Amino acid sequence: MQDVSKLDQAALNLLDHALGYMYAAALRGVAQLGVADQLAAGPRTPAELAAATGTQTAFLHRTLKLLATRGVFREDEDGRFHLTPEADALRSDAPSSLRPAVIMLTENNFWQSATEFPATMREGKPAFEQLFGKSFFDYMVNSEDAAVFHQGMASYASAGNPFIAQSYEFPAGSTVVDVGGGHGGFLLTVLRENPGVRGVLFDSDYVVAGHCLDELGADDRWELAPGDFFAEVPSGGDFYVLKYILHDWSDEECVSILRNCRRAMTPGSRVLVVDSVIPPGNEPHTGKLLDMFMMLVVTGRERSEEEFASLFAKADLRLSRVIPTGSPVSIVEGVAG
Numbered sequence: 001m002q003d004v005s006k007l008d009q010a011a012l013n014l015l016d017h018a019l020g021y022m023y024a025a026a027l028r029g030v031a032q033l034g035v036a037d038q039l040a041a042g043p044r045t046p047a048e049l050a051a052a053t054g055t056q057t058a059f060l061h062r063t064l065k066l067l068a069t070r071g072v073f074r075e076d077e078d079g080r081f082h083l084t085p086e087a088d089a090l091r092s093d094a095p096s097s098l099r100p101a102v103i104m105l106t107e108n109n110f111w112q113s114a115t116e117f118p119a120t121m122r123e124g125k126p127a128f129e130q131l132f133g134k135s136f137f138d139y140m141v142n143s144e145d146a147a148v149f150h151q152g153m154a155s156y157a158s159a160g161n162p163f164i165a166q167s168y169e170f171p172a173g174s175t176v177v178d179v180g181g182g183h184g185g186f187l188l189t190v191l192r193e194n195p196g197v198r199g200v201l202f203d204s205d206y207v208v209a210g211h212c213l214d215e216l217g218a219d220d221r222w223e224l225a226p227g228d229f230f231a232e233v234p235s236g237g238d239f240y241v242l243k244y245i246l247h248d249w250s251d252e253e254c255v256s257i258l259r260n261c262r263r264a265m266t267p268g269s270r271v272l273v274v275d276s277v278i279p280p281g282n283e284p285h286t287g288k289l290l291d292m293f294m295m296l297v298v299t300g301r302e303r304s305e306e307e308f309a310s311l312f313a314k315a316d317l318r319l320s321r322v323i324p325t326g327s328p329v330s331i332v333e334g335v336a337g
């Protein structure tokens with residue numbers, strides 16, 4: 001006779017995994033409603049929070065109780081909810097707020113792509129292209145989703161930017177070209193921390209138009225360079241940063257971007273790829289979650305050190321070192337091969 005007195009732990013684990021998307025969905029919901037903003041001045045009851053966010057008390061309460069199991073919000077003995085460090089980062093006006101990142105990562109077009117794992121795996125093509133009829137970055141050019149993506153990306157990157165910038169020495173007098181630099185958050189950090197350095201922000205024209213570099217005020221050590229990195233990248237840089245770029249693209253596409261950087265380099269210039277470097281084995285790693293994103297949405301993937309070395313070699317570059325940053329990404333440095 002089978003012992004039915006307790007469910008097998010493996011079965012419970014599996015069923016919890018299947019329900020795991022509820023955390024992401026609930027997080028998106030409270031981010032959209034701005035619940036964390038309502039706790040900035042101190043703890044509040046579910047009824048107070050519901051009145052402030054236009055929601056039903058019991059429904060909001062149940063949602064917050066789920067998130068509290070993951071450390072997002074904390075409920076005290078009197079039933080009032082508090083911010084935790086995770087919930088604090090959801091406030092719209094938190095320094096480096098992650099609210100735009102949470103909303104971007106859980107956007108409907110990504111969510112829909114994630115329902116198409118079987119087709120993606122069978123056909124070896126991102127579901128996004130099959131669902132929306134265009135590659136992700138072509139789709140973004142004329143989409144109202146573009147602002148959500150680029151602001152979300154800036155927010156996603158903001159937490160790591162200081163760690164990455166401080167992990168590398170940019171000598172005074174050098175020029176950093178941020179290739180596909182988005183709105184320029186990383187370049188802004190580098191320029192603030194390195195007063196003798198100049199910067200060039202290179203990305204599609206409609207993206208550089210939304211740049212944040214004028215936060216430097218009268219400091220004019222930067223320029224904008226709209227363009228297409230599959231055509232060419234600006235010449236004369238000492239450092240060519242590719243942050244969260246190569247993971248968007250297939251090996252062939254990466255080699256084309258790297259060759260364009262190589263052509264633009266002068267003797268002594270370096271390429272700095274900033275991406276996850278996936279270690280061997282099956283330990284959890286943020287890069288493995290991002291890898292699913294890349295598989296479903298774009299033609300890219302997260303890579304190991306050996307895979308970066310092989311891409312570099314095909315672009316007449318040599319991987320010189322991998323520098324950890326204290327964040328989930330590393331700096332993979334390349335020099336002329």
Ligand SMILES: C[S@@+](CC[C@H](N)C(=O)[O-])C[C@H]1O[C@@H](n2cnc3c(N)ncnc32)[C@H](O)[C@@H]1O
Binds near residue numbers: 154186
């Ligand atoms: C994942 S985002 C990374 C942004 C930024 N480097 C960061 O770390 O936040 C990829 C960037 O590549 C840019 N991009 C995509 N295709 C491009 C192209 N053909 N030429 C230039 N930039 C491109 C996008 O506009 C976007 O800003």
